Amino acid sequence: MSRRLVPAAFLLLLAFCPPAHAGRDLRLGFDDDTLKWMMRPNGVVGVNRDLGVETTRITIPWRRGEVRPRRVSQTYLSRAAKAIVLGQDIVIAVYGSPSDAPTDAVSRNQYCSYVRHVLAVIPQITGVVIWNEANSPRYWPAWSGARGYERLLARCWDALHRLRHPVNVIDSTASHYDPAGFIHALGDAYRDSGRTRPIVDTFGHNPYPETASEVPWATHPNTDTIGQGDYGVLMDALAYAFQFTAQPLPDALHPSLWYLEDGFQTAVPDGLRSLYRGQENDPSVVPPVGDGASQAEQLRAAVFLAYCQPAVGAFFNFELIDDHRLAGWQSGVLYTNGTRKPSFLPFRDTVAAVERNKVDCSKVAGAPLPVPAPPKP
Numbered sequence: 001m002s003r004r005l006v007p008a009a010f011l012l013l014l015a016f017c018p019p020a021h022a023g024r025d026l027r028l029g030f031d032d033d034t035l036k037w038m039m040r041p042n043g044v045v046g047v048n049r050d051l052g053v054e055t056t057r058i059t060i061p062w063r064r065g066e067v068r069p070r071r072v073s074q075t076y077l078s079r080a081a082k083a084i085v086l087g088q089d090i091v092i093a094v095y096g097s098p099s100d101a102p103t104d105a106v107s108r109n110q111y112c113s114y115v116r117h118v119l120a121v122i123p124q125i126t127g128v129v130i131w132n133e134a135n136s137p138r139y140w141p142a143w144s145g146a147r148g149y150e151r152l153l154a155r156c157w158d159a160l161h162r163l164r165h166p167v168n169v170i171d172s173t174a175s176h177y178d179p180a181g182f183i184h185a186l187g188d189a190y191r192d193s194g195r196t197r198p199i200v201d202t203f204g205h206n207p208y209p210e211t212a213s214e215v216p217w218a219t220h221p222n223t224d225t226i227g228q229g230d231y232g233v234l235m236d237a238l239a240y241a242f243q244f245t246a247q248p249l250p251d252a253l254h255p256s257l258w259y260l261e262d263g264f265q266t267a268v269p270d271g272l273r274s275l276y277r278g279q280e281n282d283p284s285v286v287p288p289v290g291d292g293a294s295q296a297e298q299l300r301a302a303v304f305l306a307y308c309q310p311a312v313g314a315f316f317n318f319e320l321i322d323d324h325r326l327a328g329w330q331s332g333v334l335y336t337n338g339t340r341k342p343s344f345l346p347f348r349d350t351v352a353a354v355e356r357n358k359v360d361c362s363k364v365a366g367a368p369l370p371v372p373a374p375p376k377p
Contacts, residue, residue: 026307026354027314029055029091031261032332034321036076041083047320047334048088051344052351055126056083057091057260057316060118064100067113077118084124092118093129093172093260095139101131102152103144112156119160119167127168129204129260130156135182136174146185153199154190170202172260178224179205180237187241198247202313205234206261211284212331213293216262216302217366228262228302229366231309255313259306263318263331264298266341275336278326285330288343295331296346303350307359308367317347 030048035041036058048056058080060073069077080090094115102111115128134140134149141148153171160167171186173179190199207228209218217229226234234257238249250257267285268276289296299317306315322336323329330336333344353359361367 024307024357024359025255026303026312027055027089027258028053028303028351028354029057029089029314029316030320031057031316031318032320033058035083035088036079038079041079041088042086044320045083045086045088051333051348052355054087055089055091055314055316056320057093057129059132060092060094062094062096062100062111062114064096064102064107065110067110068117069114077122080125081122084122089126090122090124091127091129091170092125093132094118095129095132098137098139098141101140101144101148103141103148108152108155111152112159115156116159116163119163123163123165127170127202127258128160129170129172130200132172133174133177133206134172135177135179137177146182147189150186150189150193150199154193154195154197157197157199157201168201169199170204170258170260171200172204172206173226174206175208175225175227179226180233181224183234183237183241187245190242190247191245196246200247202256202258203238203250204258204260207234207259208262209264212263212265212282212286212295212298213284215293215365216298216305228259228305228309231312231368235311250311250313252310255311257309257311258314258316259312260314260316261318262302262315263329264295264302265330266295266322266343268326268330268335272335272337276322276324276326276330280326280330281328288341289346294343295333295341296343299343299347300350301365303354304359304361304364305366307354308361308364310368 030053035044035056060076084090102108119125130153132139157169160169173182209227218227219229220227242249265282265285266288286293286295286298288294303315306312318329319332321334321338322332324336333341333347335341
């Protein structure tokens with residue numbers, strides 16, 4: 001399908017606000033399921049409060065045929081509701097295995113009814129991620145692809161926006177598996193449908209680096225990867241897909257691009273090695289702190305870069321607490337036994353700098369330069 005694109009200079013003017021970032025709000029959160037497994041979420045909420053982090057994203061499992069949460073999911077959601085009462089914002093991601101993906105009309109209706117029921121019961125939920133990393137065959141079947149996902153997003157957007165309270169419908173793409181191509185195909189499906197309403201309120205992307213030691217501002221030319229340093233590529237893909245449609249695009253005035261997952265895995269110290277199981281899945285893990293690449297420095301750079309990317313409205317670290325399985329992720333600021341990593345306090349300082357708008361984007365590596373406004377005639 002052909003596109004008539006707005007000139008690049010005009011898009012840049014929309015994406016970057018001069019001078020830049022006075023009073024900038026960036027939501028900071030964790031992707032972490034710990035609170036849904038605990039009878040009382042007070043401890044997790046207390047740690048987040050100590051760090052200055054206001055949001056937790058949890059996963060809610062879904063299987064084909066479900067239109068209401070089964071008992072275990074009801075338990076997870078009740079604990080999330082308790083965390084909301086304690087002042088934590090909760091985002092949920094509802095998904096299952098690729099074989100359970102809602103790829104036909106019946107299962108789409110079931111899935112969206114399920115999510116609608118959850119948001120009707122807990123209207124304070126800050127956002128709902130519709131499935132997970134839909135461009136990845138690990139989560140969404142490739143044969144259904146972007147067209148199947150577009151139908152699911154459209155069905156859920158309509159169902160959820162019939163509720164009598166605000167909702168935030170979020171999609172999800174992975175940094176690998178050609179996210180730009182997937183977004184282009186999503187836009188093609190949207191245009192072909194003739195739809196005159198949006199399909200999402202927020203675009204979600206997981207801009208993981210290639211390894212824990214890769215700097216957040218690294219770019220990936222001539223590959224199909226979109227990491228955080230490829231912000232311009234991601235914005236171009238969204239513009240190509242949805243420009244001149246009813247689907248609003250993220251920009252500096254409406255920063256509706258959320259980095260839903262990112263993280264930098266750390267080495268396990270010898271004294272805690274007995275608490276972890278299996279074999280490490282990243283050969284380039286970093287120390288929690290230290291000279292050069294460390295989790296504290298990588299996180300600081302990633303958060304500051306997100307702050308300086310005008311269309312980005314949120315950054316979530318995966319996770320708060322390390323997975324005890326080395327085949328999982330050790331990118332929390334707490335070890336698997338709940339003790340603080342040396343990166344804990346530096347991350348708290350990073351959060352505080354964002355909260356106080358003390359980030360100088362002219363000194364942040366990889367930050368896009370603001371485009372000056374054209375001269376007045």
